[in-house]
Amino acid sequence: MTVNGRTEGRQGRRRRVPRQEREQQIIDVAVTVFAKRGYHAASVDEIAELAGISKPMVYLYLDSKEGLFLACLRREADRLVAAFQGAARAGGGAPELRLHAGLSAFFAFVAEHRDSWIVLHRQASELSEAIASAVADARRAVMAQVAGLVWDGIAESEGGTQLDDEDADFVAHALVGAADSLTDWMSGHPGQSPEGVTLRLMNMVWVGMGRVLEGEVWVPSPE
């Protein structure tokens, strides 16, 4: 504290970092620490030390340990949704190409940002209501993106009128759940590229949906 105060007192010796930039630095460190130690074991002391900032400053900027975790969660969720959305928009005109591009960006994000994924996926339940609702918001944002693409796919298909937006929402839930679970499979198969995982999933789900759109129905009757 004293050292910081003194150093910052001498003008120009230490660059004044804008608040927003400083916050991002703290969040960068916090994501790593929360991913490594888990929410309860993580300490604000360690985060402050690794970020090179005093603990009271961390509290000043981000309010509390919970506030810090919420900031991590929101930023990483925004990044994940932006990665999906950006890739899906750039993916081409047909819904399945956009879905493919979005899923591919999702698996690439998870492979590159293990810590973000651990914070988003593994540690969010069983914490406070504020955290649970931030997670639910993030999941709804992803679900809406995916359901929109599936709905476009249904609308553009010839048999489209048979299926409605409830079906699109169902397929989106199945796809998002499958993608979440496949991140575990992917970490157990380090030789598999995110793109390979995406292609397998597209083949399983999109091809299956195509057949359903054509009117094929599976019913449990013995052959």
Added chain:
Amino acid sequence: MTVNGRTEGRQGRRRRVPRQEREQQIIDVAVTVFAKRGYHAASVDEIAELAGISKPMVYLYLDSKEGLFLACLRREADRLVAAFQGAARAGGGAPELRLHAGLSAFFAFVAEHRDSWIVLHRQASELSEAIASAVADARRAVMAQVAGLVWDGIAESEGGTQLDDEDADFVAHALVGAADSLTDWMSGHPGQSPEGVTLRLMNMVWVGMGRVLEGEVWVPSPE
């Protein structure tokens, strides 16, 4: 305490409940309380009171709050796996009929045992390593069941030789993840029966896999 001691002292007034039966009663209550309050907010006092047993007895039987949660987790996971396995075995000869029966039992279990599902699915991350590893064990047991059925389906199909047990494991991860996620969809659509959810999922995944088995491959080329 005193009342309990005195009552038990007068022979025959209160039936002596065997330890195992008493443990199951405590676990019944604990599942409800953990589901309602969450792990951290749940109190052993409340569990003891609702189970009609003294707090020291709860500790004697189940060691600690963590031990109590682990006992809940293990029992509910065993029940869920048994429900899937029993239905799958009774489901008929063809792998897709067994898979259908197993999935149907899964969705019925989740619909009937909301508290079990909340304990198993929502509250297990971000707790101790012992709890995380109990959850991982349960998930592996479910995954092995599903992968086995998928593998049987691949082996019995004509194009079976193209796909291997890595593919079966991939499909199992996708299916289990989709099923987990669809439990949320199901609670948002109370009019949908577990059987209806099962049929939609079978249509999406199994029909899709059938086409892949026949050699159809989706690749992201513009039309």
